[in-house]
Amino acid sequence: MIELTRPGKTSLVIDNPVMPAAGTFGFDHAPYRALIDVGKLGAVVTNPLTWRPRRVARGPRVVPLPSGVLIHTGLPNPGTNRAIKQYGARWARSEVPVIVHVVATSPADVARCANALDRCEGVAALEIGLHDQATPDDVAQILAAAEANTLLPLLVRVPLYQAVPLARAAEAAGAGALVIAAPPRGTTRDPETGQLVGGRIYGPWLKAQALRATGQVAQIAGIPVIGSGGIHSPDDARDFIEAGAIAVQVDSVTWTQPHMLEVIARNLGGLELTRAVGALSDEWEPGMGQTMRIDRERARRGTPPEDDSPPDKPLPPK
Amino acid sequence: MIELTRPGKTSLVIDNPVMPAAGTFGFDHAPYRALIDVGKLGAVVTNPLTWRPRRVARGPRVVPLPSGVLIHTGLPNPGTNRAIKQYGARWARSEVPVIVHVVATSPADVARCANALDRCEGVAALEIGLHDQATPDDVAQILAAAEANTLLPLLVRVPLYQAVPLARAAEAAGAGALVIAAPPRGTTRDPETGQLVGGRIYGPWLKAQALRATGQVAQIAGIPVIGSGGIHSPDDARDFIEAGAIAVQVDSVTWTQPHMLEVIARNLGGLELTRAVGALSDEWEPGMGQTMRIDRERARRGTPPEDDSPPDKPLPPK
Amino acid sequence: MRIILVWTVWSSGVRRGHQDTWANLQFYPARCTLWPMRETQAIIERVRRVSDTLQQLHLSVDPSLAQAQAGQSLFAAPLNGGESYLREQWIPVGLREGQMVVEIPSAHPYTPGQVVSLLAPLGRAIPLRPHLQHMLLIANDALPTPFVWLAGDLCARGAAVTLVLGGRALAYPLELLPAEVEILRADTDWRWPDQVETLTWADQVIALAPPYACAEVYAGLYDTISQLRVQNVPDGYVFGLYYYRLACGTGACLACQIPGQKYDLLACTDGPAVDLKKVAFR
Amino acid sequence: MRIILVWTVWSSGVRRGHQDTWANLQFYPARCTLWPMRETQAIIERVRRVSDTLQQLHLSVDPSLAQAQAGQSLFAAPLNGGESYLREQWIPVGLREGQMVVEIPSAHPYTPGQVVSLLAPLGRAIPLRPHLQHMLLIANDALPTPFVWLAGDLCARGAAVTLVLGGRALAYPLELLPAEVEILRADTDWRWPDQVETLTWADQVIALAPPYACAEVYAGLYDTISQLRVQNVPDGYVFGLYYYRLACGTGACLACQIPGQKYDLLACTDGPAVDLKKVAFR
Numbered sequence A, B: 001m002i003e004l005t006r007p008g009k010t011s012l013v014i015d016n017p018v019m020p021a022a023g024t025f026g027f028d029h030a031p032y033r034a035l036i037d038v039g040k041l042g043a044v045v046t047n048p049l050t051w052r053p054r055r056v057a058r059g060p061r062v063v064p065l066p067s068g069v070l071i072h073t074g075l076p077n078p079g080t081n082r083a084i085k086q087y088g089a090r091w092a093r094s095e096v097p098v099i100v101h102v103v104a105t106s107p108a109d110v111a112r113c114a115n116a117l118d119r120c121e122g123v124a125a126l127e128i129g130l131h132d133q134a135t136p137d138d139v140a141q142i143l144a145a146a147e148a149n150t151l152l153p154l155l156v157r158v159p160l161y162q163a164v165p166l167a168r169a170a171e172a173a174g175a176g177a178l179v180i181a182a183p184p185r186g187t188t189r190d191p192e193t194g195q196l197v198g199g200r201i202y203g204p205w206l207k208a209q210a211l212r213a214t215g216q217v218a219q220i221a222g223i224p225v226i227g228s229g230g231i232h233s234p235d236d237a238r239d240f241i242e243a244g245a246i247a248v249q250v251d252s253v254t255w256t257q258p259h260m261l262e263v264i265a266r267n268l269g270g271l272e273l274t275r276a277v278g279a280l281s282d283e284w285e286p287g288m289g290q291t292m293r294i295d296r297e298r299a300r301r302g303t304p305p306e307d308d309s310p311p312d313k314p315l316p317p318k
Numbered sequence C, D: 001m002r003i004i005l006v007w008t009v010w011s012s013g014v015r016r017g018h019q020d021t022w023a024n025l026q027f028y029p030a031r032c033t034l035w036p037m038r039e040t041q042a043i044i045e046r047v048r049r050v051s052d053t054l055q056q057l058h059l060s061v062d063p064s065l066a067q068a069q070a071g072q073s074l075f076a077a078p079l080n081g082g083e084s085y086l087r088e089q090w091i092p093v094g095l096r097e098g099q100m101v102v103e104i105p106s107a108h109p110y111t112p113g114q115v116v117s118l119l120a121p122l123g124r125a126i127p128l129r130p131h132l133q134h135m136l137l138i139a140n141d142a143l144p145t146p147f148v149w150l151a152g153d154l155c156a157r158g159a160a161v162t163l164v165l166g167g168r169a170l171a172y173p174l175e176l177l178p179a180e181v182e183i184l185r186a187d188t189d190w191r192w193p194d195q196v197e198t199l200t201w202a203d204q205v206i207a208l209a210p211p212y213a214c215a216e217v218y219a220g221l222y223d224t225i226s227q228l229r230v231q232n233v234p235d236g237y238v239f240g241l242y243y244y245r246l247a248c249g250t251g252a253c254l255a256c257q258i259p260g261q262k263y264d265l266l267a268c269t270d271g272p273a274v275d276l277k278k279v280a281f282r
């Protein structure tokens, strides 16, 4: 039992300190449902939502880096109301708390998002994603707007380059917890088009920068700190805990080795890891030995398919 | 001919847009004299100097990262006066301009360093290395202190995370050129001791962040911008030029593939690259084919050794 | 084991809440939407250089992949880390004697005996009209590897296949294609002999463009076809293949999104073949 | 060619302005200070697993490296990029039939035929007293690979060599050492049988500790020896080997600096063997 956000009228309690980072896992459990046991995670953080729908960016969006990748999506999302319609019922049925990531576009939009999500049963907390250029004043306004519209616990995800001052501002403005840090932006040349492309950068190298920022913020913060950036193994995750984080968010390794997210969660959750010996070739998959997937799947033989669920409940009118 | 610093009473002109970054090349040409042709570079930037001598840091100082390295040296240096005694005569004999890197510890110390280096014949320019926590006010004070004590062109090296505001402040305070960016700090675990270690991080991954910062600063700066961070090839260097830099500093690739610094310089200097065919095995070395080293070394057979130089001149008393 | 997998799946259509996107295409291979991506391992049995720039890897794959169909691909990563950080999309050119053969650039150094991790199947089978007689395939500036398996299947069941190659596609070694395929050569302006005839002859058209040109090329193709067909272009008639560079391959990151008329689509889970009638060309 | 190289060198002592550091050690192999690092290539001819954790690589090296002496090492990087970003310090255990044999951890996967880039020679030969009879070598918690070549040379010229092994050094396969070497076993407190006797017997002492323990271990050893020798410890009597992880290997980055009494030293260009009398233990 980990109290993930500052104690108060509402606080988010999770069983396991490991969760995916916003933007890596999808809007609900679907993309990774067949690949990992979501129930073993501490929580799920959704892809970023904005008040209005956003479409995907034009031009190259995924460009390889040495030992990493640059991604520029333009934050496509259906907008908050349509996302609630599409995913709200699944969030309500989730085995683990669902934290909805809200992009801090403007105080007014954040207020609208908070208000809509506050009435959505499956939402356990909001994570506010600050923009790279956010100032401490912006943070105060954004948080005031959110707090006026929801009692849900508020996590604030802080950009790497401004981690200390923005974390301080978020705590002063009433944030329930801090997520350190959103990955930085970079520019690289796309080999296919020859263009210079900007976007967020992901990869194991990021860990050193994020770990330092996490340590710095943990030393000054009076509220829980969640570490994030370049975590690719249980040992990486433990380094963030040692630097003062209460929990961690795992990012791009979920894309390259999906089972690793579950392995990290099981490992930090104190579950024993064993490597399966003698599993049949068509039963065995990488990482499976390290989990109890075989047993889980056998147990499912008799159970009804998970998709066989009641249709989404109608939502209360706005 | 590249005018590296803002035109005025003094301006530094270089022949080639490529130079090593502070801290990677040593205090003079000696460490790489036998490995590359220093005369092919645009300039040489010395290791960082402080007013008082500094000793090396305790604990682990070099820790591997995925596709990079974390280094924490503690900026060891003999102090400015002793450095002038040790290296001044060699700087004066250098084939290319020598830019002395001065760490911006305090305005008073920078004033002392600038004063001492101003009277040192071999110094073509000073590069002021700003601290990561520097504010725009600090920059103004540091530069005022330097300008009051020297007419040498002043380059200002700006930390990555604060590139735009500090570059603006440096330009306003009279800097002759901007170096974007000093590598960021990180924290990683030393596998040998199990400790978390902090230090600067180097490697090809850094390029995306430094290139972005260089592009951002180039868009707003009215003075020349020198790009730096993770350059490992001529193409990397060209990306910085395309993003608006007038020249580049090459960092850790000099340690891993010394000839690459020369290859980048020759390439960006417009020299033709050919790969030697049929060189004798004991004459051939990697990168040699790409240079005219064989000819150069043959030519040297009759020349006196370069070390056969007069003893260092005594310095004027302070 | 395979049966269990069917139980555990959330179908790709269901999971992003737009079942109706495909609902009117009755001829879709229904099985594919029920068959989830799994992580398995494969052994590289043979590496065959087939041109200056291409190699074919013969893979011993998990038996479950025997169900894969033309259009589906593998999201691969060497077990001990490879050159690239992200997984690579490997496109099969056929299933032979229990081995899957993929065709990839020869720049990547793979050796027989190497073990790779696969997330597969990636994407859906290319949807075919049930009584298809005449298939027109068009590859411009992209090697037609994604057509090899499909063309083989179609020829085997007696359909007539015409393949138009333009630009960089002309560098492809024709001996890697089934001998029955008729090859036409397009010029730099995307014109080929009897262009109107072939377009009206075809029961179905599938085009392939490089990632950076998909939007423009497919918009142009769709325009041309709309002008030829005075009534509306039928559903499931003209498709574009989207081989964007994929980050997750699972539908999580949305980096491969294709703006749609009614619903947005994902190259990784809805593709590679997308009905161009459903795409919103801006 | 070699003669030319002598012309082009700035000797390590000269270049950092402290010629005097070594000037009083007349018995130094003068040649080494005149021999600059060069970049050459080597081919891995043979890979021999010599223990659970160690492998020996047999390298065909540039003929100029035939001059290398015990103590000097190679700063190596596989030509097509290896696992580590920085170069690795490879320690030779001998030169046999024109091949240099290095001993490195077996965790790094190298294969015969691979080509590596070498910056070499790295560092100086271990300075030996000219009429050395009794050498005491001490390895604590570090595998005694750096002693193998030296011990072989000394035994060959008739000197008596005693090697004290403690902690992790005890895991080293003794058959890799010359048979003539006398082996003593140290306990966890760094004591061994007849400690005082061996220390007074020795004409020269060379110690090896892991990088993170050098300062502490060598300070302790130097204290012990100072107490045994009522007069001052002679110059060039007791050395410590410094195998810090190196970033540049050329004296540029200063990450391997060892604080000195009069001048600071660099493990890469002044080491690996450093006269402990010159070290400033804080």
Ligand SMILES: Cc1cc2nc3c(=O)[nH]c(=O)nc-3n(C[C@H](O)[C@H](O)[C@H](O)COP(=O)(O)OP(=O)(O)OC[C@H]3O[C@@H](n4cnc5c(N)ncnc54)[C@H](O)[C@@H]3O)c2cc1C
Pocket: A022, A023, A024, A048, A071, A072, A073, A074, A075, A103, A104, A129, A130, A131, A132, A157, A182, A185, A187, A196, A197, A198, A199, A200, B211, B212, B213, B214, B215, B216, B242, B243, B244, C253
């Ligand atoms: C998975 C995922 C998770 C995310 N999570 C969050 C989150 O938690 N919080 C959040 O706020 N956002 C989040 N985002 C947002 C997202 O990563 C960024 O906002 C997005 O990448 C926008 O960046 P950009 O390229 O538009 O940046 P920009 O900065 O707008 O684009 C490029 C910049 O580079 C400059 N430039 C132009 N030319 C050059 C040149 N030649 N050299 C250098 N620079 C140049 C331009 O001036 C421009 O400013 C997430 C996105 C994804 C995909």
Ligand SMILES: Cc1cc2nc3c(=O)[nH]c(=O)nc-3n(C[C@H](O)[C@H](O)[C@H](O)COP(=O)(O)OP(=O)(O)OC[C@H]3O[C@@H](n4cnc5c(N)ncnc54)[C@H](O)[C@@H]3O)c2cc1C
Pocket: A211, A212, A213, A214, A215, A216, A242, A243, A244, B022, B023, B024, B048, B071, B072, B073, B074, B075, B101, B103, B104, B129, B130, B131, B132, B157, B182, B185, B187, B196, B197, B198, B199, B200, D253
């Ligand atoms: C080659 C080279 C070139 C250089 N060039 C320049 C230059 O151009 N300009 C310049 O100004 N300097 C330069 N430097 C300076 C140098 O890189 C840095 O100043 C130096 O590395 C000092 O960093 P530090 O580790 O002391 O940082 P610190 O920030 O002092 O060290 C570590 C920090 O991490 C924090 N921390 C502690 N525990 C944890 C934890 N568990 N998790 C996270 N964080 C924690 C601590 O609070 C501490 O603040 C150069 C150095 C070198 C070697």
Ligand SMILES: Cc1cc2nc3c(=O)[nH]c(=O)nc-3n(C[C@H](O)[C@H](O)[C@H](O)COP(=O)(O)O)c2cc1C
Pocket: A057, A072, A073, A074, A075, A103, A104, A105, A129, A130, A131
């Ligand atoms: C909080 C916030 C988050 C944003 N996240 C993204 C994003 O993920 N992807 C993106 O392309 N743009 C993102 N943007 C940027 C805007 O969509 C827009 O591109 C940006 O304001 C700059 O536009 P410009 O680059 O055309 O000047 C974000 C903007 C804000 C305010």
Ligand SMILES: Cc1cc2nc3c(=O)[nH]c(=O)nc-3n(C[C@H](O)[C@H](O)[C@H](O)COP(=O)(O)O)c2cc1C
Pocket: B057, B072, B073, B074, B075, B103, B104, B105, B129, B130, B131
């Ligand atoms: C301009 C400037 C540059 C510095 N560069 C280095 C450096 O390269 N290496 C280092 O170890 N410390 C460097 N320092 C940091 C100081 O030596 C000292 O370690 C730092 O002020 C923090 O000390 P602390 O970590 O003990 O709090 C620098 C300090 C300043 C002001």
Ligand code: FES
Pocket: C245, C246, C247, C248, C249, C250, C251, C252, C253, C254, C255, C256, C257, C266, C267, C268, C269
């Ligand atoms: S690649 Fe991530 S959603 Fe398609």
Ligand code: FES
Pocket: D245, D246, D247, D248, D249, D250, D251, D252, D253, D254, D255, D256, D257, D266, D267, D268, D269
């Ligand atoms: S390793 Fe750089 S100075 Fe020794």
